Amino acid sequence: HNEFNLFPAEDKHLFSCSGTIVEFLKGVGCVVTSASLVKLPHQDEIADKLKVNVCLPSGETLEGSVSNVDFCYNICVVHVRSTSQLPAKRFSADTTFFNFDDCHSKDVVALGRLCKRWSLNVASGKLTPRRSQFDCEELLVSSCRISKRGVGGPLMDFDGNIIGMNFYDKKETPFVPGFIMLKCLQHFNDFGRVIRPLHGLRVKTLHEEQLTVLEKIHLVFPGVCGVIVEKVQVPSPEHSEIKAGDSGVMVDKIEVHSPEHSEIKVGDIITHVDGIPFSSAAEFGGILLDTCGQHMLERQKLGLPENDNQMSTVISLKFDVKTQRGRKSEKTTRTINVDKFTPSGKLNRWPLGRAYLLRRIENGILYTEERYG
Numbered sequence: 341h342n343e344f345n346l347f348p349a350e351d352k353h354l355f356s357c358s359g360t361i362v363e364f365l366k367g368v369g370c371v372v373t374s375a376s377l378v379k380l381p382h383q384d385e386i387a388d389k390l391k392v393n394v395c396l397p398s399g400e401t402l403e404g405s406v407s408n409v410d411f412c413y414n415i416c417v418v419h420v421r422s423t424s425q426l427p428a429k430r431f432s433a434d435t436t437f438f439n440f441d442d443c444h445s446k447d448v449v450a451l452g453r454l455c456k457r458w459s460l461n462v463a464s465g466k467l468t469p470r471r472s473q474f475d476c477e478e479l480l481v482s483s484c485r486i487s488k489r490g491v492g493g494p495l496m497d498f499d500g501n502i503i504g505m506n507f508y509d510k511k512e513t514p515f516v517p518g519f520i521m522l523k524c525l526q527h528f529n530d531f532g533r534v535i536r537p538l539h540g541l542r543v544k545t546l547h548e549e550q551l552t553v554l555e556k557i558h559l560v561f562p563g564v565c566g567v568i569v570e571k572v573q574v575p576s577p578e579h580s581e582i583k584a585g586d587s588g589v590m591v592d593k594i595e596v597h598s599p600e601h602s603e604i605k606v607g608d609i610i611t612h613v614d615g616i617p618f619s620s621a622a623e624f625g626g627i628l629l630d631t632c633g634q635h636m637l638e639r640q641k642l643g644l645p646e647n648d649n650q651m652s653t654v655i656s657l658k659f660d661v662k663t664q665r666g667r668k669s670e671k672t673t674r675t676i677n678v679d680k681f682t683p684s685g686k687l688n689r690w691p692l693g694r695a696y697l698l699r700r701i702e703n704g705i706l707y708t709e710e711r712y713g
Contacts, residue, residue, distance in 0.1 A: 358493030373492030399457035452490030
């Protein structure tokens with residue numbers, strides 16, 4: 341397991357954060373961190389003329405180059421050359437650790453580094469069954485308290501597995517689960533970008549709903565798990581058959597061009613995608629990443645041209661849906677036909693808060709001054 345600090349600079353220091361070496365092959369290390377490292381403030385664009393310095397735990401500094409960026413998940417991959425072997429550790433693909441119905445430890449530690457030799461910041465906490473305040477619906481939350489220097493650093497369980505990548509919030513630590521990170525890295529390797537279907541649904545995990553709503557749902561559908569649909573935004577009327585109120589994903593708000601043609605409504609619960617069961621919004625997103633990846637690999641085998649945001653071959657997503665309309669409840673299968681990708685940015689916000697200076701002053705003498713953010 342390795343963490344270190346990265347920061348870009350042109351004529352001045354812009355940002356510092358942590359990262360993880362996930363692979364080292366033929367003298368090149370693959371470092372995963374937050375896209376906040378290279379992002380222009382308030383814009384989903386990479387800053388010009390970046391210089392990325394990678395500070396290893398030993399104190400050695402190497403120059404890195406930005407390889408891949410995805411602003412939707414706020415992921416950045418930096419490549420760094422080294423004449424010596426760099427220890428690497430992959431993210432865990434396990435999803436069971438995030439199942440709050442299982443009785444096992446939810447203890448975790450968030451790690452980060454400063455640009456100082458052998459420095460290591462450690463914050464302990466637990467996974468919490470609630471939603472992050474950030475937009476990205478696949479994010480999970482731990483009670484660890486980190487600084488902005490810990491952004492992009494790994495979240496680990498007590499068995500030494502890297503189960504996620506951390507982001508900064510004042511009272512908690514949102515993180516992208518490790519299995520989502522692995523799928524994104526595979527997309528970078530296969531396609532040079534992360535590909536998601538533009539299905540028009542915004543969802544949240546069922547257990548994040550209010551208790552009064554959950555009680556009513558479980559009276560009708562005992563033991564149900566999945567996601568709740570919060571928003572439906574159908575790009576064209578013929579593309580959707582899902583409505584609000586089904587189970588698995590619950591819909592809260594509908595924004596469609598032709599509402600009368602949409603069969604997915606806010607409040608609906610979705611429990612399966614293409615026959616695959618899931619228990620959270622993160623698992624839901626992971627299934628969709630796999631579906632898009634398989635679709636694009638088949639296109640590559642056929643030698644078909646790629647388009648940045650258009651799929652000439654439609655992907656049909658089949659959802660197992662549980663709906664409740666007043667006293668009427670039903671279980672159905674609904675289909676959304678997708679022909680576009682979700683763009684890399686302009687979907688999720690990743691606030692970092694304001695920058696600040698931390699000064700240590702004794703007897704009127706300034707000893708240290710550090711800038712954060």
